Amino acid sequence: MQAKSTSNVKGIDVSRWQGDIDWDKVKADQIEFAWIKATEGTSIVDPRFAANAVEAAGAGLKTGFYHYAHPELNTPIAEAAHFIETVDHYEVDLPYVLDIEGKAGSIGAAEVTSWAAAWLEEVRLRTGHTVMIYTGAYFAKTYLGKRLAEYPLWVANYGVNKPMGNSTWSSWSVFQYSDSGKVNGIRGDVDLNAMEQSFYDKYNGEQHPAQPEDSIKVVVNNEFAVHGRSINGHVYVPMRKLGDAISVKVDWDNLSKTPLWNGKAVDEYLILNHTVYISVRSAAKLLGGSASWNAGFREVTIRYPY
Structure with a gap:
């Protein structure tokens, strides 16, 4: 795994816990992208999803949406369907993300890997949109097998400049290096992320066709x-x-x-x-x-x- 560097693009990820956000102030604080929680399990929609999705992009940030998985409770197809139904009709710049961590490990490494692969493939095929994985560095090392290596990795490891390595990915595309960041426009703590410039360049405009200008x-x-x-x-x-x-x-x-x-x-x-x-x-x-x-x-x- 590479260390983060000054060439990385700075971003955040948010959910209901950040409350009402002043996205113009966030953008002015040199934040370039934001992943926004959309769904969890088979029925939960983050209460701030719609507002964050509209307002973050309106302020000029590149946006993406993520789903928090519960493989210990549900099938990947059911959770994928819930996510797709929720994010449908919202334009988005960055890949859709499967957030897999925590209690997901209770079903074992082989099952976690198969479950994640099924969710990612279902969402990719049904939406035609790029997908990727978010997880903690230890969870990646312990539970996520080589079958998932084709998907970009967004990895969390706090208090270090270089996340723990694993046998599936040799590098990260996005590195969540803090869960206690301070950003203008957000009351309290927020997760901070570093994105490789090449990854940002690849995805910041490909997901939707250009819209006609307001003329x-x-x-x-x-x-x-x-x-x-x-x-x-x-x-x-x-x-x-x-x-x-x-x-x-x-x-x-x-x-x-x-x-x-x-x-x-x-x-x-x-x-x-x-x-x-x-x-x-x-x-x-x-x-x-x-x-x-x-x-x-x-x-x-x-x-x-x-």
């Missing part, structure tokens, strides 16, 4: 507000940018998994590259006004009473 001008009460894009014949705009432009509070409701516009649930929205887009028609309706389209100027006007 349609949106004017609200005679003032330019934001640029949007045409999707299936309707104009959509970045919801948070529009809200900021016209002083509307925009939130994300974790219970209903929908965006909120001044506390009201939004029906017509899309998530593109982790950014929530609201239809101009829906925004105008929520404002108590109307929207009109000027094809010659490729411009939408929203008018509503103050």
Whole structure:
């Protein structure tokens, strides 16, 4: 195993335990990527998953999602299905991750290896997305066999510059070197990770096709507000940018998994590259006004009473 170096890219991983995160401050603290907990077992969805997925990418971080496994309780296919169902429709930059550690070792090395291989293959085949493994250095050495060597390794080993070696992987792609890091925008501790620059370069743009640029001008009460894009014949705009432009509070409701516009649930929205887009028609309706389209100027006007 190689030691971490100054050339590594700095990142974090988060879950419900980090609470409400100010992702703009995180990005400003030179954090380039974040893996976000999505699921656990066959039924648990992290309460902060949707908000973190949207807000982290919106702040400019490269993102990935991970699943915490319970091989001692469930089949790999059942857990894979739960993960896939949860992350479907969310754009993502980094590989999907199987987090396998702790009580998973109770079923023995051979079974753990087979279980992990089955989960990884199921997710890769059903999603067409790159997958990888997260685990502790001792767990990798003790329980994870050579059958898993084809998958990149994200390894945890705290308080050292070089993680413990194992017989399956000769090097790591990501190294979690601390579970007590301090990052602006996060209250309390957070895991810190070093990523090899070559790994970052390989995965930071391949997972989704480029989206068309926001090029349609949106004017609200005679003032330019934001640029949007045409999707299936309707104009959509970045919801948070529009809200900021016209002083509307925009939130994300974790219970209903929908965006909120001044506390009201939004029906017509899309998530593109982790950014929530609201239809101009829906925004105008929520404002108590109307929207009109000027094809010659490729411009939408929203008018509503103050």
